[in-house]
Structure formats: structure tokens, C-alpha cells
Amino acid sequence: MNALSCPTSGVRRAVAGIAAALITALSFAPAPALATMDPANPVVHGAPFVGSTLTLEIDPASFRGCGAAAGPDYRIYWTRDGVHAEDHWDWWRYTLGEEDRGKTIAAHVVASQNGCEPVEVSSAETAPISASHRANGFTGRSAFEILARRSDGTLMLYPRVGGAWESARTVGPGWNGFGTILSPGDFTADSTNDVLAKDSSGRLFLYEGTGDGGFYAGRQIGSGWNGFTAIVSPGDFDGDGNNDVLARDSGGVLYLYPGNGEGGWLNRSVVGTGWNVVNQIITPGDFNGDNNVDILARDGAGALRLYSGNGNGGWNGAGTIGWGWGGMTTIAAAGDIDGNGNVDVFAVNGSGQLLAYYGDGDGGWNGSGTIGWGWSGFNAVF
Numbered sequence: 001m002n003a004l005s006c007p008t009s010g011v012r013r014a015v016a017g018i019a020a021a022l023i024t025a026l027s028f029a030p031a032p033a034l035a036t037m038d039p040a041n042p043v044v045h046g047a048p049f050v051g052s053t054l055t056l057e058i059d060p061a062s063f064r065g066c067g068a069a070a071g072p073d074y075r076i077y078w079t080r081d082g083v084h085a086e087d088h089w090d091w092w093r094y095t096l097g098e099e100d101r102g103k104t105i106a107a108h109v110v111a112s113q114n115g116c117e118p119v120e121v122s123s124a125e126t127a128p129i130s131a132s133h134r135a136n137g138f139t140g141r142s143a144f145e146i147l148a149r150r151s152d153g154t155l156m157l158y159p160r161v162g163g164a165w166e167s168a169r170t171v172g173p174g175w176n177g178f179g180t181i182l183s184p185g186d187f188t189a190d191s192t193n194d195v196l197a198k199d200s201s202g203r204l205f206l207y208e209g210t211g212d213g214g215f216y217a218g219r220q221i222g223s224g225w226n227g228f229t230a231i232v233s234p235g236d237f238d239g240d241g242n243n244d245v246l247a248r249d250s251g252g253v254l255y256l257y258p259g260n261g262e263g264g265w266l267n268r269s270v271v272g273t274g275w276n277v278v279n280q281i282i283t284p285g286d287f288n289g290d291n292n293v294d295i296l297a298r299d300g301a302g303a304l305r306l307y308s309g310n311g312n313g314g315w316n317g318a319g320t321i322g323w324g325w326g327g328m329t330t331i332a333a334a335g336d337i338d339g340n341g342n343v344d345v346f347a348v349n350g351s352g353q354l355l356a357y358y359g360d361g362d363g364g365w366n367g368s369g370t371i372g373w374g375w376s377g378f379n380a381v382f
Helices: 020-026
Strands: 043-045 053-057 075-078 093-095 105-111 119-120 145-150 155-161 169-172 178-187 194-199 204-207 219-222 228-235 244-249 254-257 269-272 278-285 292-297 302-309 315-320 327-332 345-351 355-361 365-372 378-382
Touching: 043 105, 053 105, 145 178, 178 228, 194 228, 228 278, 244 278, 244 327, 278 327, 292 327
Parallel strands: none
Antiparallel strands: 043 053, 053 093, 075 105, 105 119, 145 155, 145 378, 155 169, 178 194, 194 204, 204 219, 228 244, 244 254, 254 269, 278 292, 292 302, 302 315, 327 345, 345 355, 355 365
16 A cells, blocks of 8 residues: 655654652552663645545554553644644544645644653645545445446446445437547545536537536636647546646647636646657556646557656656556556555456556556446447
């Protein structure tokens, strides 16, 4: 599982003075056994976007003997931008909400002060929390879910929770009027994931999610988008907390359209050239574990490339991470399929099999498997 933040040196505060030490030494009752090692720093796991759940890894043995006989030897609390997050009381989990967006989160472990010198260790701060990512799905359960369009234009939702598919749901008919459909995640800052769709005349429509698997009526948010040969949404590519869109023109120029968090755009900028050598662009989120969203792309020879984002609207380098992908009719990403904390990729092959390719959290792979059949009947899967 990917660590969201790396351990830093713990903060230790010794408050027991000489007098307290003398009192303890003279006490008739046996002193509790002290911890036998310095506490290790806690590590926070999870993705830094609204809707994701952070989890905590600590070393309980380091605090053994630091509490009452019948009580815990330590306590845990969370901070938001350095202030105690009293609205998050669960020791082990922190589900990120809209109130956390733009802020950093950290976990702290404190020894119970019964016979031990008070000791506190802290995790590193997370990256600033961004808007809900595509990986959160559409039903408000932070789950891997897929949208697929049938040949008759009906859009279907395929929820998948706990490693198993739930019954498919019909979102609605009439979606075959769109040449491009994608999900940017939350594009309007309401914590629910949305859908963007481009029609044949180049108009771009926003369908805001209801949060329970449905969508409100679409509204136009742009025109002139028929000059682009690819439109994708990587999540928060420039690190401002809002989800963005990338668009490639016929000359291979890649543009960043920063989302403004209100269903619109800030000024676009060029973030790459030569992108017409790839025939499919995939947006998995953070694929290499550095807390920045990345891009995958397939070239004409079937090689899959990783373009590592730098978190500020640019790149940290590129490399090939796979070959033989030319036989896939669809390659896309929709979050963590196997529930191990790493983002994954799915693909549909020529036989209609839905395949999962499991990311290892470090820019590579941890195996693959078939998770569905009969997907050749869809002309869009995302």
C-alpha cells in the first residue's frame, strides 16, 4: 500500500522533572513497565482527495506499559492545518470531506501519562487535499465504479464494492449523441462526481452527479471543443485543489484547462507537444506514489508510457511501463479495483473481456486478472 506521507522525526516532550522522578522512586507501588524502545513515527496511508479515507499505521509495542493496566497505552488524534480536528474522533481513520479541501492532515500518537514520560510522535503532513477524484465513483461510497454506454445510447452504471459487482443501473438513454464522454471527478465543489460530454458540434456539457448514482440535466459549459482529438481529466493536475481537463489538438499540442471549482475554467496553458504519437490517454491519478496525479498513454506500437506529473501543472519525466497493449479496444482507470490502496488500470480486449491491471503503487504492476465478460457490446467505457 502506498504511504501518503513519509515519516519524519517525532516530537518528544519530556515534562517529568527531577521532583517527579524522586516521587516515583519512593513510591511503595511498583512502577509500570516503561516502553522499551523509542516510539516509531506514525504513517498515514490513503489518497489526498475529498471522499478518500486515510488510515493510520503505528507501532503500538513502543508504547507498551505507558498506560493504566486496564486502559490503552496511547491515544491518537488528527490535525487539520495543525489544528486539532475535533470533528474527526476515530483514532484509525479519517474520511476526507469538503471542509478539508486545500488543507493538510496529520496524525499524532501520544503516550498515556501514567508512569511514563509523556511522548508524542507525529506523521508528516499530507499533501493539500484536492477535490473528489474520479476514483470515488458515483454512489457516495468511495468505490471503484464504471460507466459504460451501450450501442443504443443507453448509459449504464456498474457499481462494484467489496470485490464484487452489484446489479447494473440504467443512468439514461440518448448518450449516443456524444463523441466523447468522461468523468472529471467533482467539477463543481459539491463533493459529488460529475460527467462531461462533447457533442458533434463541439459543445461541452456538464452533468452534475446527484451522489447516489444519478445525474442532473446537462448544461453547456463550453463550445469549440471539436478541434480536439482527445479530452481527458487527470484530477487536480496543477495542485490548486480543483479538478482539471487536458485536451490534445490535431497537431499534438496538449493543453491544460484548469478547473475553477465552479463548473468552469481558468485560462488554458500548453503543457506538452508531440502527443499525437499516442492513440489513447489514460488518467489513473497518482500511479507512482509521489502524491501527484500522473498520465498513462499508449503509442502506436502498443507500448504503455507513464508521464509523471509534478503537481504544479508540469512533468517529472516519462518512461515505458508495458508492451503489448495494442490489442485493447479500451484502456481506462477508475480507481482502486482490488482495495489495496494503489490505483489500478482496466482494459477491454478484443474478446470483450474486462481485465484489471493492478498497480504496485510505485509506477509498476502487481499482476492482472479478468474481472468481467461481455464488454464488447459497449462503445464507451470509462
